[in-house]
Amino acid sequence: MISSHENTECRVCSVQLSIHQRLKGICDNVECRRKDVPYQGAIRRREIQKNIRNRVPAAWNDNSTITLLPYNSAVLQPLEQPRRELFEIYLAKVVKAAFAHNLTGAAPSQETSAPVNGTTPEQAQLPVLGQACGLCGGHCCNTGGTSAWLETASIERVLSHHPDFVQQGAEQLTAHYLSFLPTVSNAGSCVFHASEGCNLPKELRSNVCNQFICNGLADLVNKLPDSTSSSIVASVSNLSIERVALMTRTEIIAENGTLLKVKQIN
Numbered sequence: 001m002i003s004s005h006e007n008t009e010c011r012v013c014s015v016q017l018s019i020h021q022r023l024k025g026i027c028d029n030v031e032c033r034r035k036d037v038p039y040q041g042a043i044r045r046r047e048i049q050k051n052i053r054n055r056v057p058a059a060w061n062d063n064s065t066i067t068l069l070p071y072n073s074a075v076l077q078p079l080e081q082p083r084r085e086l087f088e089i090y091l092a093k094v095v096k097a098a099f100a101h102n103l104t105g106a107a108p109s110q111e112t113s114a115p116v117n118g119t120t121p122e123q124a125q126l127p128v129l130g131q132a133c134g135l136c137g138g139h140c141c142n143t144g145g146t147s148a149w150l151e152t153a154s155i156e157r158v159l160s161h162h163p164d165f166v167q168q169g170a171e172q173l174t175a176h177y178l179s180f181l182p183t184v185s186n187a188g189s190c191v192f193h194a195s196e197g198c199n200l201p202k203e204l205r206s207n208v209c210n211q212f213i214c215n216g217l218a219d220l221v222n223k224l225p226d227s228t229s230s231s232i233v234a235s236v237s238n239l240s241i242e243r244v245a246l247m248t249r250t251e252i253i254a255e256n257g258t259l260l261k262v263k264q265i266n
């Protein structure tokens, strides 16, 4: 609780505030307002962390760090026909281009890479990350829209791994992809974003989707350096704590006490 005494000075530069400025605790200086953004963010994170520690079983607090993840708050609804059609048109184009590339005998083109926020390829394989992803539910998936991040190079890679797909032809591969479109999907998210996550098998996904490690997951990797470390992982939407679990490298304990062994992600 900020006392009325503290409110008389700007919380960034300590200049005396007018009566109106005191309501916000900050002066009108542009520089103060710029510096205040990370300051307010840090205050919010501390507040959320305190709330998380109050909410979880006491034993969790003994030695565990806290990792904050985003939360996918999209509602489930039938995949709309216009979005399905946009994807179909886009997919047919990249599949056709990939088959043309394959005919030339050239190696698959370089695919677009995604941010990994400082994690190594080995760290990215940490199986618990898949479960942490599930706790969020795919906040990042909405960037997939009606392209699912698929590009010609993605299809070229799929063809290079599957001579059978080359044999069957472009129309068959297009149909294969479309067969994974869910009937119920997350509103406004990627067309493949179903109730339980991505509906596409991992090998058919774009490199961007397979590679991306969000800030929260990278933070979790750093907080689980060895088999004895544990972290309270919470997915948070604005200021609201949506889901919480205690994670080690090999086990997950849900808030209701259910113990899950970490499975290999796919």
Ligand SMILES: [Zn+2]
Pocket (backbone or CB within 6 Å): 010, 011, 012, 013, 014, 015, 026, 027, 028, 029, 032
């Ligand atoms: Zn100021």
